[in-house]
Amino acid sequence: MNPATCASTRRATSPQARRFNRISSRIIAALFMLAGAAAADCASAAEPATQPDAARRSELITLVRQDCGSCHGLTLKGGLGPALLPEALHDKPADSLKATILQGRPGTAMPPWRRFLTEAEADWIVTNLQKGFPSD
Amino acid sequence: MKPLQFVKTALLAAVLALAGCTAPALRGTGDLGVVIERASGTVQIVDTTQLKSIATVPGLGDLSHASLVYSRDGRYAYVFGRDGGLSKVDLLKGVVERRIIQAGNSIGGAVSQDGSLIAAQNYAPGGVKVFRADTLELLADVPAEYGAQGQRSKVVGLADAPGNRFVWSLFDAGEIWVGDFSDPRAPRIDKYRNAGREPYDGMITPDGRYYLAGLFGEDGMAMLDMWHPEKGLRRILDGYGKGQEKLPVYKMPHLRGWAVAGKYAYVPAIGRHEVLVVDTETWKEAGRIAVAGQPVFVMARPDGRQVWVNFAFPDNGSVQVIDVETRSIVKRLEPGRAVLHMEFTPRGESVWISARDDNRVVVYDTASFAQRVVLPAAAPSGIFFTTRAGRTGF
Numbered sequence: 033m034n035p036a037t038c039a040s041t042r043r044a045t046s047p048q049a050r051r052f053n054r055i056s057s058r059i060i061a062a063l064f065m066l067a068g069a070a071a072a073d074c075a076s077a078a079e080p081a082t083q084p085d086a087a088r089r090s091e092l093i094t095l096v097r098q099d100c101g102s103c104h105g106l107t108l109k110g111g112l113g114p115a116l117l118p119e120a121l122h123d124k125p126a127d128s129l130k131a132t133i134l135q136g137r138p139g140t141a142m143p144p145w146r147r148f149l150t151e152a153e154a155d156w157i158v159t160n161l162q163k164g165f166p167s168d
Numbered sequence: 169m170k171p172l173q174f175v176k177t178a179l180l181a182a183v184l185a186l187a188g189c190t191a192p193a194l195r196g197t198g199d200l201g202v203v204i205e206r207a208s209g210t211v212q213i214v215d216t217t218q219l220k221s222i223a224t225v226p227g228l229g230d231l232s233h234a235s236l237v238y239s240r241d242g243r244y245a246y247v248f249g250r251d252g253g254l255s256k257v258d259l260l261k262g263v264v265e266r267r268i269i270q271a272g273n274s275i276g277g278a279v280s281q282d283g284s285l286i287a288a289q290n291y292a293p294g295g296v297k298v299f300r301a302d303t304l305e306l307l308a309d310v311p312a313e314y315g316a317q318g319q320r321s322k323v324v325g326l327a328d329a330p331g332n333r334f335v336w337s338l339f340d341a342g343e344i345w346v347g348d349f350s351d352p353r354a355p356r357i358d359k360y361r362n363a364g365r366e367p368y369d370g371m372i373t374p375d376g377r378y379y380l381a382g383l384f385g386e387d388g389m390a391m392l393d394m395w396h397p398e399k400g401l402r403r404i405l406d407g408y409g410k411g412q413e414k415l416p417v418y419k420m421p422h423l424r425g426w427a428v429a430g431k432y433a434y435v436p437a438i439g440r441h442e443v444l445v446v447d448t449e450t451w452k453e454a455g456r457i458a459v460a461g462q463p464v465f466v467m468a469r470p471d472g473r474q475v476w477v478n479f480a481f482p483d484n485g486s487v488q489v490i491d492v493e494t495r496s497i498v499k500r501l502e503p504g505r506a507v508l509h510m511e512f513t514p515r516g517e518s519v520w521i522s523a524r525d526d527n528r529v530v531v532y533d534t535a536s537f538a539q540r541v542v543l544p545a546a547a548p549s550g551i552f553f554t555t556r557a558g559r560t561g562f
Contacts, residue, residue, distance in 0.1 A: 105233075
């Protein structure tokens with residue numbers, strides 16, 4: 033993650049909160065939490081992220097399809113958890129999505145996956161979810 | 169004439185023998201079952217006596233989180249797919265006899281007491297739909313609307329109850345609804361509000377009397393006495409977490425009537441690596457058993473002597489066996505990577521366990537814990553035997 037991305041994420045927080053204002057105070061609270069988490073990531077993410085290699089990518093695909101799929105569906109069209117298809121995620125800030133994966137969403141059923149994923153792996157998952165996740 | 173007569177008799181015998189070869193052998197379905205192959209949209213039909221697969225049926229759509237119920241004669245399996253598909257599979261012919269898409273996102277179903285109705289529980293659009301079991305004709309659509317704006321809730325924990333009733337829980341609304349489908353085109357719906365936050369699944373006791381909803385958002389379960397629904401909901405196991413922070417839950421547990429062994433029910437604790445023991449006479453906690461991870465399925469062997477437990481990611485490579493007399497773990501098995509489900513044979517001498525990431529189903533002897541057979545299957549998930557056909561809540 034480079035500093036420019038971090039800065040733009042912080043600037044984007046306020047308009048996002050305004051956009052979601054009508055929906056519910058819970059969503060707004062969650063957004064602020066995510067923005068805070070993204071900012072914290074920025075402070076610590078000094079070294080460049082390494083891309084997962086082919087073998088690890090294959091494991092990540094299984095993890096997302098099968099284990100995230102427990103709640104979000106094998107085809108990622110949603111279940112107990114929301115859909116993770118490109119049309120649902122493409123306009124969401126990547127840093128917020130990454131923070132949700134790594135840290136979970138307190139107060140919901142979304143658990144933190146930090147124990148099992150590096151920052152770079154979470155980045156790779158977010159990038160691929162936003163453009164259409166590979167099948168295998 | 170005698171030689172000619174002999175030839176005629178021989179020919180007739182040959183024709184009869186050939187006819188005998190082509191006619192299907194008569195058989196029952198009591199020792200058959202279905203294994204879901206979640207990634208390929210197929211199911212295997214298995215024979216639990218011969219310990220083998222007898223057919224593979226394709227064309228069932230998206231089978232992630234698929235489940236099924238049986239017709240009361242044990243011949244047909246009604247398979248509910250994630251994509252809203254409801255397929256009626258003929259176990260004897262090994263074919264899909266009928267298939268409809270009844271919703272956008274579905275999670276399971278139930279069969280009515282008299283076997284005439286199939287109910288589907290749906291996430292999107294949230295609600296319950298009821299169909300004729302023979303034709304899959306839609307009879308009733310009950311949207312899970314709640315709140316002032318009429319939002320739709322995801323439906324979980326659908327169970328059949330005596331009197332051609334169905335009971336289900338609303339995940340988003342925290343409500344339990346009871347539908348009386350005696351007149352299936354004009355059901356009577358009773359709503360019980362304030363069941364608790366985020367019911368994740370539900371079950372009915374094997375006698376059909378008590379409906380329990382497990383809560384994800386609170387420590388406790390909501391209970392409804394179906395003999396006395398007028399008394400309303402009762403909270404049980406309240407505060408079992410004792411205010412401690414929950415461990416993360418990487419897969420929601422599942423509840424069914426298999427939880428009951430003798431006078432006790434064995435249920436997963438949410439966010440704790442424990443099985444809770446509940447006395448079904450007082451509905452008070454009677455104990456807790458430490459296990460190897462977040463329990464997903466906590467299933468009593470049909471004789472109630474053992475309770476088998478599998479776990480959520482990342483502890484999903486093993487299965488533990490609890491002895492109910494000592495409430496201790498007597499065995500830990502490792503059937504393969506990503507154990508998703510278990511099913512006991514009708515009287516429990518064997519258990520079939522699916523290991524998704526090793527593409528196999530492993531069958532164990534439940535007395536000696538010896539492996540009886542390993543069967544190949546493509547990413548197997550749920551295993552369902554026809555014994556369910558005669559059981560309330562399955």
